[in-house]
Amino acid sequence: MSSIDVLLWSVLPYFAISSFTIGLMWRFKYDKFNWTTRSSQLYEGKLLRIAGPLFHLGLFAVIGGHIVGLLVPQSFTDSLGLSHEAYHLGAISMGGAAGVATLLGIGLLIYRRRTTAMVFVETTKNDKGMYIFLVATLLAGSAATLSSAGIIGKEHNYRETVAPWVRSILTFRPDGELIMASPLAFRIHAITAMVLFVVWPFTRLVHSLSAPIGYLFRPSIVYRTRDVRSSAGNRRSRQGWERVKY
Numbered sequence: 001m002s003s004i005d006v007l008l009w010s011v012l013p014y015f016a017i018s019s020f021t022i023g024l025m026w027r028f029k030y031d032k033f034n035w036t037t038r039s040s041q042l043y044e045g046k047l048l049r050i051a052g053p054l055f056h057l058g059l060f061a062v063i064g065g066h067i068v069g070l071l072v073p074q075s076f077t078d079s080l081g082l083s084h085e086a087y088h089l090g091a092i093s094m095g096g097a098a099g100v101a102t103l104l105g106i107g108l109l110i111y112r113r114r115t116t117a118m119v120f121v122e123t124t125k126n127d128k129g130m131y132i133f134l135v136a137t138l139l140a141g142s143a144a145t146l147s148s149a150g151i152i153g154k155e156h157n158y159r160e161t162v163a164p165w166v167r168s169i170l171t172f173r174p175d176g177e178l179i180m181a182s183p184l185a186f187r188i189h190a191i192t193a194m195v196l197f198v199v200w201p202f203t204r205l206v207h208s209l210s211a212p213i214g215y216l217f218r219p220s221i222v223y224r225t226r227d228v229r230s231s232a233g234n235r236r237s238r239q240g241w242e243r244v245k246y
Helices: 003-030 046-071 074-079 084-115 117-121 125-148 162-170 176-180 184-202 204-209 213-217
Strands: none
Touching: 003 162, 003 176, 003 184, 003 204, 046 084, 046 162, 074 084, 084 117, 084 125, 125 184, 125 204, 162 176, 176 184, 184 204
């Protein structure tokens, strides 16, 4: 392996993981009030109702497929009696459908952002950069899927090269030679994904790691009128909260 290969496949992954983790911690501590999607639904909603679910549901399926495909060894599915051909067919069909939905959704979202004046005005340089990295990763992933199916070049079993490389990174025993044995489309996808993880904490993508769990357990909000005419008896209404007895 050359020094560039070592940097790409043994150093860059840990730099991406560190940037992702430390960046999220820094963002949450010092910039939590900007931890938001900056929703533009008020400006345009018709196209968003189609593009939003397409992109988000498709992306969730893509992420789920990556988790299974990269972290579950082939030996485990073989032990369950699931042949490589059956697994490959399911991965290609479901992954392909999820990829198409995600690309269609992100395409519509970009079209909406570019053609709706108010939405475009609210688009920052940070947002534009984020879209570039995100779309590049999705396109590279689609090319890798086509390569895996043999539509581009020869059919390739990424579970023998890319997946073991990812697991070697997570177990702190990086083996860059594994991914170097994969087609170019997979290596480009890996690089764009790592760059995306580097910039992730500093973009609006941070909202994907938030869930309104606290909303389910928050106390009820008590609404009271301030109309003097509807106050009980002749008591004059006053501003502020009043004690509530349960």
